[in-house]
Amino acid sequence: MLARLVAGPLSERAGPLRIHRRVLRVAGRTESHVEESIKPAYERWRAARLPLETTILAAPGQIELHLTAEAADPDEGRAILAAAERDLLAILGRAVFSTDGRSLEEVVVDRLRERRIRIALAESCTGGLATSRLTDVPGSSASLEMSVVCYSNRAKQELLGIAPELIAAHGAVSEPVAAAMARAVRDRAGVEIGVGVTGIAGPSGGSERKPVGTVAVAVSTATTEVVRTFQVPGGRQQVKFQASQLALDLVRRVLEDGG
Amino acid sequence: MLARLVAGPLSERAGPLRIHRRVLRVAGRTESHVEESIKPAYERWRAARLPLETTILAAPGQIELHLTAEAADPDEGRAILAAAERDLLAILGRAVFSTDGRSLEEVVVDRLRERRIRIALAESCTGGLATSRLTDVPGSSASLEMSVVCYSNRAKQELLGIAPELIAAHGAVSEPVAAAMARAVRDRAGVEIGVGVTGIAGPSGGSERKPVGTVAVAVSTATTEVVRTFQVPGGRQQVKFQASQLALDLVRRVLEDGG
Numbered sequence: 001m002l003a004r005l006v007a008g009p010l011s012e013r014a015g016p017l018r019i020h021r022r023v024l025r026v027a028g029r030t031e032s033h034v035e036e037s038i039k040p041a042y043e044r045w046r047a048a049r050l051p052l053e054t055t056i057l058a059a060p061g062q063i064e065l066h067l068t069a070e071a072a073d074p075d076e077g078r079a080i081l082a083a084a085e086r087d088l089l090a091i092l093g094r095a096v097f098s099t100d101g102r103s104l105e106e107v108v109v110d111r112l113r114e115r116r117i118r119i120a121l122a123e124s125c126t127g128g129l130a131t132s133r134l135t136d137v138p139g140s141s142a143s144l145e146m147s148v149v150c151y152s153n154r155a156k157q158e159l160l161g162i163a164p165e166l167i168a169a170h171g172a173v174s175e176p177v178a179a180a181m182a183r184a185v186r187d188r189a190g191v192e193i194g195v196g197v198t199g200i201a202g203p204s205g206g207s208e209r210k211p212v213g214t215v216a217v218a219v220s221t222a223t224t225e226v227v228r229t230f231q232v233p234g235g236r237q238q239v240k241f242q243a244s245q246l247a248l249d250l251v252r253r254v255l256e257d258g259g
Numbered sequence: 260m261l262a263r264l265v266a267g268p269l270s271e272r273a274g275p276l277r278i279h280r281r282v283l284r285v286a287g288r289t290e291s292h293v294e295e296s297i298k299p300a301y302e303r304w305r306a307a308r309l310p311l312e313t314t315i316l317a318a319p320g321q322i323e324l325h326l327t328a329e330a331a332d333p334d335e336g337r338a339i340l341a342a343a344e345r346d347l348l349a350i351l352g353r354a355v356f357s358t359d360g361r362s363l364e365e366v367v368v369d370r371l372r373e374r375r376i377r378i379a380l381a382e383s384c385t386g387g388l389a390t391s392r393l394t395d396v397p398g399s400s401a402s403l404e405m406s407v408v409c410y411s412n413r414a415k416q417e418l419l420g421i422a423p424e425l426i427a428a429h430g431a432v433s434e435p436v437a438a439a440m441a442r443a444v445r446d447r448a449g450v451e452i453g454v455g456v457t458g459i460a461g462p463s464g465g466s467e468r469k470p471v472g473t474v475a476v477a478v479s480t481a482t483t484e485v486v487r488t489f490q491v492p493g494g495r496q497q498v499k500f501q502a503s504q505l506a507l508d509l510v511r512r513v514l515e516d517g518g
Contacts, residue, residue: 121408127394128387131408135386136496137460148407149380149390155405155448189414191302203397217478237395 017051017070020077024065024088025098027249031058033063034092041087052080055140060238061245062104081119097252104248105133111255112143112193120189120229121147122160122181124172125215130244150181160184173198175216175227182220193254194220197247201239214241219254226254276310276329279336283324283347284357286508289334290317293324293351298347311339319497319506321363352374357510363507364392370514371402371452378408378510379448381419381440383431384458384474389503409440419443432457434486450511452513453479456506460498474502478513485513 026034030140035056045052055066067084071077089096112119121131130145134140148159152171156162162180170176180197186194199215206212213234218227228250232242269492287292294315303310314325326343330336348355356366364493380390390406393399407418412431415421421439429435437455445453458474465471472493477486487509 106466123387126391127399127403128382128390128406128408129394131387132385132391132499135388135408135460136497136499137408140386141410141464143415144386144410146407146409147387148405148418149387149394149403150405151394151400151403152405158447159405159407195391201394205400236397238389240395255364 017072018023018074018077019181020071020074020081022067022081022085022099023101024067024085024092024096025091025102025104026063026065026095027104027245027252029063029095030094031056031063034063037091038065038088040089041084044087045084050080052084054084060234061232061242062084081156082241085205089207094253094256097249098178104245104252105138106178108248108252109134109137109140109143110256111252113139115255117255118143118145118189118191119193119194119195120145120185120191121195121197121247122185123147123149123195123197123247124151124156124181125201126197126240126244127151127201129240130195130247131198133244145191146185148188156181159186171210173200173210173214173216175218175229178216178218179220179227182218182225186220192221193251195247195251196220197243199238199243200238201243203236213239215239215246217243217247217250219247219250221254224254224258268347276331277333277336278331278413279328279333279340279351281326281340281344281358282360283326283344283351283355284361284363285322285324285351285354286320286356286363286504286511288322288351288354290315290322291478293322296350297324297347300350303346304343304356307313309339311343313343319493320491320501353512353515356508363511365396367507367511367514368393368396368399369403370511372398374514376452376514377402377448377450378397378452378454379444379450380454380456380506381444382406382408382454382456383410383415383440384460385456385499385503385506386392386410386460386495388499389454389506392503392507404450405444407444407447408484415440419447430469432469432475434477437475437477438479438484438486439482440476445479449478452510454506454510455479456502458498458502460502462494463497472498474498476502476509477508478506478509480513483513483517485509 021041051070053068057064069077069080072131128149181196182194196218200212202212213232215230310329312327315325327337328336387408409415437457440455441453455477461471472491474489
C-alpha cells in the first residue's frame with residue numbers, strides 16, 4: 001500500500017536544505033495503475049538527478065502522491081515541485097482532484113459554491129454516507145438542498161416515484177434505476193444537479209451477475225446525464241466508502257466539464 | 260482523556276497468570292461523571308485487593324471502561340470480571356449500552372431486528388451520518404426503511420410537510436421541529452419508529468440563545484414521543500458525530516424501555 005520512489009540523492013547538495021512538500025490526490029485509479037503510469041516521469045526525474053522523492057499512498061477509493069523536494073533555495077524547491085506537478089497532471093489528467101490538500105468532498109462543495117449550483121442526492125447502498133461527507137464541509141448547507149436514503153424498493157417508489165416495473169426489469173442495482181433516482185431527486189428538490197447511487201454493499205445480496213461491490217452511480221443535470229457501473233473490492237464499509245467516493249468524483253467531473 | 264485505576268497489585272499472586280478483559284461502553288455521560296461515580300466501586304475493589312485494572316477511555320459521545328483481571332484460574336478471572344461488571348451496571352444503569360464490544364449502531368440494529376421493528380430517520384444537522392452509521396451494520400436493510408436529509412427549511416416542508424409556521428415560531432433547531440420531523444418521517448415511511456435530529460453543527464449559524472452544538476433529538480412511536488435538547492462541544496464533525504450518537508442512544512432507550 002506504499003511505494004517510495006527516490007529520483008535523486010537528497011543529501012548530496014550543499015547548504016542548509018529545506019523540505020518542500022505537495023500532495024496530489026487521485027480518484028478512480030488503482031495504485032498499480034498510478035505507479036505504472038507515472039514511471040516515465042519518475043525516470044526523467046532520476047535522469048535529471050532531481051532532489052525529489054515521491055511516495056504513493058493508497059487508501060480505499062483514493063491514491064495520494066506525496067512529493068518531497070529538498071533544496072537550499074526555497075524558489076528552487078518550489079520550482080522542482082511545480083515541474084513535478086505539471087508532469088503528473090499531464091499523465092493523470094482529471095483523475096487528480098486536488099493538489100492543495102483538499103478532500104474530495106471539499107473540492108465538490110467548492111465547485112458547487114463557485115458555480116452557485118445546488119445539489120440533491122438519492123442514496124441506496126451508501127446509506128447517507130455521500131451526503132454525510134458533503135455535510136462535513138463547513139458552509140455546505142448553502143449548496144445541499146436535500147437527500148433521501150431509499151434503502152427499500154418501497155422507499156424508492158414512495159419518495160422518488162421510481163416505477164416498480166423499472167426495478168423489476170433491471171434490478172434495484174442497475175444503471176436505469178440509478179439514473180431514475182438522480183433525475184427524480186433533482187426534480188423533487190428543484191435543484192440543478194441530482195445524484196443516484198445504488199449498489200450491493202454486502203456481505204449478502206450478491207449474485208453471479210451482480211456480485212457484492214457492484215455499484216451504479218448516476219449524475220443528472222438539465223443538460224446531461226452520466227451513468228457508470230463499477231466493481232469495487234472490500235467489505236461492507238469499504239464498499240460504502242468507495243461508492244460514495246465514486247459518486248462524489250462523478251459529480252466533480254460533471255461540474256468540471258460535463259462528465 | 261485516559262484514566263487508569265488499579266485496584267490491587269496484579270503481579271503478586273503465584274502461578275502462570277492469564278489476562279481477562281471486558282469492555283463496557285457508555286453513552287450520554289461525561290468522562291468526569293463516569294470517573295466520579297464509579298469511584299466507590301473502585302475503592303471496594305481496592306480494599307478487597309482484587310487483581311483488577313480499570314482504564315477509562317473517552318471518545319466523543321462515548322466513554323469506554325476497559326476492565327482487565329489477572330488470575331491463574333480462568334474461572335476466577337471470569338468471576339472477577341462478572342462481579343466488576345455487576346457493580347458498574349448497578350452504578351451506571353442504562354447509560355451502559357454494550358458489555359460485549361458491540362458499537363451503539365450494532366446494538367440498535369440488533370434491538371430493531373429482535374423486535375421486528377422498522378425505523379426511518381429525518382436528519383438535519385447530522386447530514387445523513389446517523390443513517391450511515393446504522394447502514395454500516397450488516398443486515399440493517401431489514402430494519403431501515405428510509406431516511407431523509409432535510410438540510411434546508413424548504414426540504415423540511417417539501418419532504419416532510421413541516422409547516423413553515425412551526426419553524427418560524429420555534430426555529431428550525433427546536434424540540435417542536437425535531438418532534439414534527441420524527442412523526443412525519445415515521446408516518447411517511449409507514450414504520451414503527453421515527454427519528455428527528457436538528458441542530459447547529461457550526462462553525463456558523465449559532466446564536467446566544469442557541470449556540471453551535473445545540474442539538475434537538477426526537478423519537479416517535481405509535482405510543483410514545485421523546486424529545487431532548489443537548490449542548491455538545493467540539494467542531495463541526497464532532498458535533499455531527501455526537502448528535503448522531505445522541506439520536507441512536509435515544510432510539511436504544513426507547514426500544515429498551517420506552518425512553
